[in-house]
Amino acid sequence: MSLRSIRQGALILGFLGVGLTLLFHWMVFFWVSTEATLGISQRIFYIHVAGMWTGMLAFIVVAVCSAMFLWLRDDRLDQIGQAAAEGGLIFFAVGLTAGPLWARLAWGTWWTWEPRLTLSLLAFFVYFGYLMVRGATENRERGKTFAAVIGVVGAINIPLIHVSVLWFRSLHPEPVVARTDGPALPADMLITMLTALLAWTVLLFALILLRYGAARLEARAEERALQRGATV
Amino acid sequence: MSRYLGQVWALAAKDLRVELRTKERFAAMGAFVVLVSVLFYYAVDWTILSPQDVASALIWMIIILAGLLGLGRTFELEKEEGAMEGLLVAPVPRDALFLGKVLANCLLLGSVELVAVFAVSLFFQVDFAQNWLGIAAVLALGTVGFVSLGTLFAGITAGTRMGETLLPILLFPVLVPLVAFGAASTASLLAGFPPAAVFGSLRIIAAFSLINLVSGMGLFRFIVEE
Numbered sequence: 140m141s142l143r144s145i146r147q148g149a150l151i152l153g154f155l156g157v158g159l160t161l162l163f164h165w166m167v168f169f170w171v172s173t174e175a176t177l178g179i180s181q182r183i184f185y186i187h188v189a190g191m192w193t194g195m196l197a198f199i200v201v202a203v204c205s206a207m208f209l210w211l212r213d214d215r216l217d218q219i220g221q222a223a224a225e226g227g228l229i230f231f232a233v234g235l236t237a238g239p240l241w242a243r244l245a246w247g248t249w250w251t252w253e254p255r256l257t258l259s260l261l262a263f264f265v266y267f268g269y270l271m272v273r274g275a276t277e278n279r280e281r282g283k284t285f286a287a288v289i290g291v292v293g294a295i296n297i298p299l300i301h302v303s304v305l306w307f308r309s310l311h312p313e314p315v316v317a318r319t320d321g322p323a324l325p326a327d328m329l330i331t332m333l334t335a336l337l338a339w340t341v342l343l344f345a346l347i348l349l350r351y352g353a354a355r356l357e358a359r360a361e362e363r364a365l366q367r368g369a370t371v
Numbered sequence: 372m373s374r375y376l377g378q379v380w381a382l383a384a385k386d387l388r389v390e391l392r393t394k395e396r397f398a399a400m401g402a403f404v405v406l407v408s409v410l411f412y413y414a415v416d417w418t419i420l421s422p423q424d425v426a427s428a429l430i431w432m433i434i435i436l437a438g439l440l441g442l443g444r445t446f447e448l449e450k451e452e453g454a455m456e457g458l459l460v461a462p463v464p465r466d467a468l469f470l471g472k473v474l475a476n477c478l479l480l481g482s483v484e485l486v487a488v489f490a491v492s493l494f495f496q497v498d499f500a501q502n503w504l505g506i507a508a509v510l511a512l513g514t515v516g517f518v519s520l521g522t523l524f525a526g527i528t529a530g531t532r533m534g535e536t537l538l539p540i541l542l543f544p545v546l547v548p549l550v551a552f553g554a555a556s557t558a559s560l561l562a563g564f565p566p567a568a569v570f571g572s573l574r575i576i577a578a579f580s581l582i583n584l585v586s587g588m589g590l591f592r593f594i595v596e597e
Contacts, residue, residue, distance in 0.1 A: 261547060268544070271533070271537060281530055282531075284593050285531070288527065296545040296548075299548045300545065302575075304547070304551075
């Protein structure tokens, strides 16, 4: 992919993502019906779930790119992985901020050890480490490899963490909390939810493309600087 | 196969020999274990909690913190005078190198765990003698998983500017399954449940350790290549 087409793709996806984001926020605030038992606070749910979903999706991209990078040694895979990790952290931060807000209103406590919330927090830190290692390694090539190894170890361990946080409740029974996502969501809620998921998935890919383009430019600038015998 | 095991043992024996001569890491970790137990004693209000309630949490947290201290220095020796290059040109596969490091670290941490169990039972009057075999099995299996991940990540952090500071950030998120099931089964065993009651947890710990040992063997060659 040429830089021009990356830029064009990022712009198109970016405008589409921002548009859809505005649309789903309008739906959340003005259109969707209020949930009967939880009231208005349930509207946080759309933002929370969309953030978590997009974050997890980004980290699947990181895991796949990390494994492929170790195998194929193609710099583009590393750049996409890095872009996805940065994007994923943003969406996880949104999800992890909205989660406690909702938990406070729905369950009366800022934090619960709800398995999915716990898993997201831990996954956030796995990929936080992924980016930190990259920044703390002087030799860039080694930094890429280190990050990819962490990406793979994270991907291997996240299912284990998931199983553990799920089963941990059976070790220490907690009072059962009411869950809002009942068996069937009413149609307008489902549409809002799907719009939110679509909006942020599109926005995620726009961010990945933008960051990937920037990483390509950085790599090119560095190459030229090296050719000129200067150090960046 | 026996040749491979011989290589692993030779590599582990090298690290253990250095450790036996200097006793640096063991002394630091052992002292840390005793001192952190003392701090724990003063950190907890014993009129509310009984030592039995928190013994398994204590032992696991002490082991993990002490382990972190020792694991961070796994590749310290190799940093000097091109010792790492020396190891890498040795005619042994990279996974044997990793296994050798893991084995040496396991034996080191295992001996520190004995100090930890002794310190906790002495300071907090916790009885490890009943069910000692079950507790030893939980700790041994857990150690393999912890050390596998820790050794791999120590190889990474040794190559970064931040060094050991980075190790807990990489290590702690993925240790959750180990701590959850390790501490829970240790607590059950300390409470006098038969070992059969924790068999399920033990299997999860074993699976965790095996997966991380094998993935470490596969991934180690990427982090040491020049």
